[in-house]
Structures are given as structure tokens and as C-alpha cells.
Amino acid sequence: MNAVHPKKLLLSKWTAVVPQDREKHFLVSALVQPEPPEATLAWVEIEAVHSGRARRIPWRELRDATRWQQGWR
Template sequence: MPDATTPSAVSARRTPLSPKKLLLSKWTAVQPVNREKHFVVVRVIEPEPPAVRIEQVELEAVHSRRVLQLHWRDLTDPGVWRQGWV
């Protein structure tokens, strides 16, 4: 049985992501491409009808300033992204 300090127990305790709190959050790419490892959410894209849920965010690479647009839930994939700068 895992104790409270194992990685699986620690990740299970994390609060779920909220798209409204993603602005300026920091992310690390698990497998960097072109030396782009660290990213910052620079924009949360508001949908046209305001009643619709937020779906897209823009990430900016710290190294190159290249901007990526992706679905905010893609950030929850631990095989691709880690929260914070590791």
C-alpha cells in the first residue's frame, strides 16, 4: 500500500485544474523539442458566446517565445506536461 509521500499519492492529492486559473501558470514539457522545455500560459481564449466553457489556452515557450495554442485539458496529460518548471 503506498504511503502519503509516494508520487502516485502526491499526484492524487492535487486539486483539479481550473481553466479560469491557468493564466500565467508555468508548465514543463516532458519531452522538449527545439530546446523548448519551459512554457507559460499567456492567454486563456474566451469563447465567442460567453456562456460557453473555456477550451483553448496559449502557451509561450520561454526559450524561443514561440506560441502554442491547445485545449487546456491537454495540460493534464502527465506524459506530455508537468505543472511548474522542473
């Protein structure tokens, strides 16, 4: 399990363990703010470095070491 704190996610770098569509390296480009604002963070937007394509994922998915590694490798 990757040790991740939601307040430190913005602009963090991640490597997909199993790349899809030649996308391996990602950057957390945005934190999707919950409604109401005092609720806990649930989603982040990650952007593929190679293609620039962005997608929204649950931030807790980044804690799964079988899917993500912290940093670019």
C-alpha cells in the same frame, strides 16, 4: 493526471515532459475566450520561455501527466 482548473491557468508555468525544438518551459500567456462568452473555455495560448514562440492548445491537454508537468523543472 494533473489537477488543473481553467480559472487558475493564466500565467501558470508548465514543463514539457518531452521537449521539442529546445522548448521545455512554458507559460500560459492567454486564455482564448469562447464564442459565445458563456461557453466553457476550450483553448489556451502557451508561450515558450526560451524562444518566445506561442501556440494554441486545448487546455485539457495540460492535464496529461505524460506530456506536461506543472511548474518549471
